[in-house]
Amino acid sequence: MKSVTTAFASLLLVSLAPLHAADAPPAHKPTFADVSYGPHARQRLDFYQAKADKPTPVVFFIHGGGWLNGDKGGFNNEVPYLKAGISVVAINYRLLPNAEADGLVPPVQGPLRDAARALQFVRSKAAEWNIDKERIGATGSSAGSCSSLWLAFHPDMADAKSADPVARESTRLWCVAVVRAQTSLDPQQMRAWIPNNNYGAHAFGFKGAGNNESAYAEFLAKREAILPWIAECSPYALLTADDPPVYLYYNTPPDMGKPQSSTAHSANFGVGLQEQCRKLGVECELVYPGAPEVQHADAAAYLMERLKLK
DSSP: OOOOOOOOEEEEOOOOOTTOOSSSSSOOOOOOEEEESSSSSSSSEEEEEOOOSSSSEEEEEOOSSTTTTTTTOOOOOOHHHHTOEEEEEEEEOOOOOOHHHOOSSTHHHHHHHHHHHHHHHHHHHHHHTTEEEEEEEEEEEEHHHHHHHHHHHHHOOOOTTTTTTTTSSSSSSSEEEEEEEOOOHHHHHHHOOOOOOOOOOGGGGTTTTSSSSHHHHHHTTTTTGGGHHHHOOOOOOOOOTOOEEEEEEEEEEOOOOSSOSGGGGTTTHHHHHHHHHHTTTEEEEOOOOOOOSOSSSSSHHHHHHTTTTT
């Protein structure tokens, strides 16, 4: 049981209204800016501290950009959280080219493992920053949402025997609320849900002849050989019955098994994950235009309610 304690540049430009207004300036300066959680220049985070007598919950934001671009400075919706007594962390992480330069295989391990390390680092600061180690909810859009789901579903990466106190901290989450998430990185599964999908090959280092279609063809052809990578890096593959509750927001309605206009951000990803969550008994709220049983209008509303629960 898990213990509890440029082709892709356009991804960043899609409206992130449910999370933040992408072009608005930050309303607050971070309490602590560009805090290092590792040796790489991209391993930095900003911390916004909510004023409170008791340890506060934390929103843990991972920026999007296809793991190829983006920055923690894109998050500027800290005000509602701070007013609600919830502190905020926004992280940078190694992008795929940085991970490749560091020799990581597959390169998506760079962004994913950095997110885990940043979360552990935040927990190591619990006493100093007056935060509740347990009530941490991850959020993000696009690749940031995929990384958030990966954190939510991955078995705890805490190493109780490590000499590094940060590495002894848990990587488990209280909840996760994401926007336009890729919920799977399995090329076969993604094509079953979205027949014209060509997203994801770059995460595993497949470049083909320099275009998405040839890269994806290589991705599919080598799927059997990289199944261990998929099992380790794909959120859907990691989902188990003891995982935290999930909120998924999409801008367009789903149409399972049919071509999509925005393949990387299709609500079909959400339908596929919600079906598996229901099978396993994991709470999952899926929101899109016309969705039934909507309880929270956006990710922020979900996080502010869920993180206040004890």
